[in-house]
Each structure stands twice: as structure tokens, then as C-alpha cells.
Amino acid sequence: MKYNLQTLPLEKIKADVVLSLGSNCRVAHYLRKHHLRLWTSPLDWMLHTNLESAYELFKSGFKNFFTDCSLEGEIETSKARKKLIVKDNQTGMVSLHHFFPNESLEIQVQRIREQTFKRWEIMKHKLSNSQNIILIFTGVANLEELTSFLEKFCSLDFMSEAKKKGGGIILICISNDKNLKADEITMQKTQIAQNKIIFEYFLNEENGDTLRGNALFWDKLMKSIQMSRKIKFKNALNDFRIRFLRSCKKRIAFFTKSYKNDINETH
DSSP states (O other), X not given: OEEEGGGOOOOOXXXXXXXXXXXXXXXXXXXXXXXXXXXXXXXXXEEOSOHHXXXXXXXXXXXXXXXXXXXXXXXXXXXXXXXXXEEETTTOOEEEEEEXXXXXXXXXXHHHHHHHHHHHHHHHHHHHTOSEEXXXXXXXXXXXXXXXXXXXXXXXXXXXXXXXXXXEEEEEEXXXXXXXXXTEEEEEEEEEETTEEEEEXXXXXXXSBTTTBOHHHHHHHHHHEEOOHHHHHHHHHHHHHHHHHHHHHHHHHHHHTXXXXXXTSOO
């Protein structure tokens, strides 16, 4: 059904955990902005094209993540810093944030894998101990693909404890449709089971910032997600701490003319 973006009716949905599935940095950005991001997922800052590659990583525990990768080029992230564009050949995922040109790729691959396993353990623990879970994917996927992913995700071993808690799991898919006007959006809600729901949104993301997309929609979506004030305050406090420490590091590096590679700087 088509709606006007300004008057789009979004129902309130409860969440203990909101997880970004990619396929770019946009989801993580808005989760952090609205203090809904409990931790950093290995997929937060990865570019990828489908949900199947994400599912295979969840299934394997990220075992083969970036074990076979290739250098695709460089990207300038600031006036003083450049980062490497590195592709994981097994999943097709691309990293724009974790690799630096002044260090060997082999050393950095080991570092990102160690970081990934730590984040994976945190993610498993959070998901298995949550009652209401929201997964958000931005990319192209039809209802059949979304349904398949949701069913397979719910059948993963670490989700068995979450099932016992009797909560629900919601999969939200946001797709770009350049044929829609800037203020138009189409929405479809599909009830897969009593505790499984899929929301599909189609809107013109090209009318917004290239990286941030359609800010009006994203802010409305984030405000529709209901998380306890205690958790949101904790998230906000942690985000402030991380940003403050990062700012201090940059100032020290500027005055000492030295900079140590830190893959956690994009958290």
C-alpha cells in the first residue's frame, strides 16, 4: 500500500535487541543516533548484496569470515587518512573501514577475525537472552527470500533459548525504489507466524544523503521502536564515552605525529 512519507502510520514495536544485517552502514548509523544499538555487530559496516551470505555467517559462527580476501582499492575517509577496500571472496562482503594501507593485509586479517569472534560471542549471548528481537536489512529481497531467511535464522541453535521466552521476532527490509517520489513510500506487513512478522518498505533513498539515505523515514522508523529508557540511557552513555576516547586519540596523534591503526575506531 502506498503512503505519504509525512503521514506514514508506523505501529510501535517493542524490542530488547535491534540487530543490523547491513547491507551498508546506514542501519548502524541510525540505531546509534537513536540509542538503540546495544553492541557492534560484525555486519554493521559491511557492504553486501544478499541475506543468504549473512545467514551463512550466523550458521558457521563467522568461522570463514575474511579467510580468503582480496584488495579492491583505496578510499579516502578524511584529509589525513586512507583505508583499503577489501573483499571477502567467500561471502562477497566488502569492508571500507577495517583495513589500512600502512600495514600488511595478512596481519590486519588476523586482527579483524579476532575482533569478529569477540563480537559474535556478544551477539549470540544478547540474542539468546532476548524476548523481542528486531532485525533490519537494507537492500533488495523479495518476500520469499525474507521469509526463508527469517525461518532459517529462528532455527539456529543460539536462538533456542530466545524461543523459550515466548517473545517475537520482526524482520524489517528497506529497499530503494527510484521510481517513487521523494515523499512516497509503500509498505507491506506479512505475518509469517504468531511470533514472526516481516515489514517491507520501499522508498526513494536517492533523494537523501548518499550515506544516510532518507533521514525523515529512518528517524520515524527508529522512533517507532520501543526500548526501555534504562537501556537507551546506557547506550547513549557508552556512545559518548567511545566518541570522547576516539577524539582524545585523534588529538594525541595530531600533536605527536603518530597514529596507530585501530579497527575499533568505527564502532
